[in-house]
Amino acid sequence: MTDKTQSWTRKDLLGLRELSAEEIHFVLETADAFKQVGTREVKKVPALQGKTLVNLFIEPSTRTRISFELAAKRLSADIVNITAAASSLTKGETLKDTARVLEANHADIIVLRHRSAGAPEFLASRIGASVINAGDGAHEHPTQGLLDLYTIREKKGGFAGLHVAIIGDILFSRVARSNIFALLKMGARVTLVGPTTLVPRVFEQMGVTVSHRLEEVLPTADVVNLLRIQHERQRKEYFPGLGEYIRLFGLTKARGKLLKPDCLIMHPGPINRGVEIDSELADGAQSVILDQVTNGLAVRMAVLFLCASVVKQ
Amino acid sequence: MNTCIRNGRIIDPANGRDEVGDLWIIDGRIGDGSEIRSASGADESKINEIDAKGLIVSPGLIDIHVHFREPGFGWKETIESGARAAAAGGFTTVVCMPNTSPVADSPSTIAWIKDRAAEMAKVRVLPTGAISKNLAGEELAPIGSLAQAGIVAITDDGKCIQNNELMRRAVEYARMVGVPVLDHCQDYDLVANGVVHEGYWSTLLGLPGWPAAGEEAIVARNVLLAESCDHHIHCQHISAAGSVRLLREARARGIKISGEVCPHHIALTDESIQNFDTNFKMNPPLRSQRDIDALLEGIADGTLDILASDHAPHAGFEKEVEFDAAPFGIIGLETELALFLDLLVHQQKTIGLSRLIEMLTVTPAKLLGLKSGTLSLGEAADITLINPNLEWTVDANTFQSASRNTPFDGWKLKGRAVRTIVAGETVWQLG
DSSP states (O other): GGGGGGGOOOOOBBOOOTHHHHHHHHHHHHHHHHHHHSSSSSSOTTTTOOOEEEESSSOOOOOOHHHHHEEEEETTTTTEEGGGGGGGGTTOOOHHHHHHHHHHHTTTTTEEEETTTTHHHHHEEEOOSSEEEEETTTOOHHHHHHHHHHHHHHHSSOTTOEEEEEEEOOOTTTTHHHHHHHHHHOOOOEEESTOOOOOOOGGGGTOEEESHHHHHHHGGSEEEEEEOOOTTOOOTTTSSSSSHHHHOOOOOOHHHTSSOOOOOEEEEEOOBEEEEOOOOHSSSBOOOOHHHHHHHHHHHHHHHHHHHHHOOO | OOEEEEEEEEGGGGGEEEEEEEEEEEEEEEEOOOOHHHSOOOOGEEEEEOTTTTOOEEEEEEEEEEEETTTTOOTTOOOHHHHHHHHHHHHHEEEEEESSSSSSSHHHHHHHHHHHHHOOOOSSSEOOOOOOOGGGGSSSSHHHHHHHHHHHOOTTTSSSOOOOOHHHHHHHHHHHHOEEEEEEEOHHHHHHHHEEEEHHHHHHOOOOOEOTHHHHHHHHHHHHHHHHHHHHEEESSSOOOOHHHHHHHHTTTTOOOOEEEEEHHHHOGGGGGGGGOOOGOOOOOOOOHHHHHHHHHHHHTSSSEEEEOOOOOOOOHHHEEEEEEEOOOOTTTTHHHHHHHHIIIIIIIOOHHHHHHHTTTHHHHHHOSSSSSSOTTSSSSOOEEEEEEEEEEEEEEGGGGOOOOTTTOEEEEEEEEEEETTEEEEEEEEE
16 A cells, blocks of 8 residues: 555645645545455554554544544554643643644644644644644534545545535534535535525635525535534524524425435534434435444545655655 | 935925935934034034935834834833834834733823833834723723823724724814824624634635724724714724725815725735735734725825834744734834835835825824924934835844744835934934
């Protein structure tokens, strides 16, 4: 597999906007090999043996952190988890100093989750270790975007001509941005759906279609990607309440009937059952939500492996 | 010792003068040479000659918007280092903002600043006072007492009074005291936690947006209050096209309102933020090309008639953090004149040299009721010699300012001040 890494020259994965279609394709292909590892009796390979990975999660996360931790363990890396509450950042240490301390401890890979857009870029330009963006503010969540693409590719065979609808809180969503950047590069058509306050028109300048009527979009969609409504931290200015949101934008059973039979239903989780998606649809035959989780592991193994290999050279 | 500045192009917009000639400095004041000729037994050899051939001889430049960080934040800039930066940029008078620690909202703090400036500063450093106590926007500062202590204007710069009733009373009160009101125009609800211009780039990068309407709403408020209170409100660092339109309409109706422009708002668009470099983070933020075009139009037609830097020093360790956590602001005194010369006069040809100098001298002087900004006979000899065609490269490491937070490091610019004279004494000269 090492000869393949010559097509990958990045020590960091900061976002999908900066990747070419070829690079995205290459990560997905690398993930194919790692997905196969997960089906073996012994699910572990020595690819990152002797490497140290730090999960630096300044903003709380469970599923992404666990996915990275499992991915690193399957690659035989040593892992340290740092959460915001336990880090020196609560004692006033700057992100730069925290990173320098990690580097002095010979960390090879830093997986960063941070509330501030651009924090991974900030870190990557200041340290030699690999920086993997595990979500920065409303900016990017590249491994989530890659695992979404991996899942679409796995089920649909490719991207050309596909119509992907991303539904919900686009304005504050890093998942949406990473998906938009990557899907457009791979030749898919993207429609964003949600209230005007959460899906402003300015998104059209990126090359997507903006719609505020879910019913008009569903019949032509090949994939619907439902984003979590973060009502617990949403300012009240953005929409009147969950009841109205469900009425206008919830993927209810009735609206589910508008979907093509082979339309994929995706969700990055955690799901608000009965809000953005009806419970039966989330568990139904069109749902690939758990495939996304499984694929996330393979994609993250691929990303860690590729970036760490570049640092080694 | 008396001085004669020989053969320069003397541009003195206040007196409608633009001609090649000699300018005399007699006992620290502007003269015409007759003083020397009439003095019996005058010794020509005691005259200090400055050859200004090819240079512009301008009234000393005035920047009405700087932050010198003292008292309280001396690690960013002191009155001494800030004044050196001003001198190196060609400025003989600067007006410093009251967001210090303590806030300049009491006569004793104003007295401290004036004492410090008298002791340490190479150029004239004029204090402003706060509009509201502690810049909290809740109750009036003792504006009358501040005026007696020597402020030239009131402002809550960095903050903006949201309570329209309080602002109204402040403007009325300032009219009695005789000081203009300078306002940083920002509606807190519309702007919320915004850090960059709300538009394509904020959306793409997922950075909280600072919408143009957040400035325009307060400019509109200020137009209404300037009219109803019949007193001057000066809108600081105008950045948005809509603000220019509001000011143009108001000024056409004779309302006492004005606006200022900073170099960065015409030199850079919000596209510059895409690498999350905090040296491109300032308040108000860099906006779109459409906004730049409107600012240039406003400068060309006189709607915007004052130029300033909003010189806002921050230490490297303060700026070297996550984008949304970094403080707003960049330094500007040592690149200001060059950027305006290069962009407005050389590149865009928005205005001519004489108008540029007017906007940097007599217009701000009039706003603040200062006698400076002219080369009138008998006035203090504050003079800036400018080489409008000198090509140079910005090197932040050579700055006099104590801070380095500039987005213009490495820029090649055309034109700069080569000598700065305050009360007849050369306080800075290009080495």
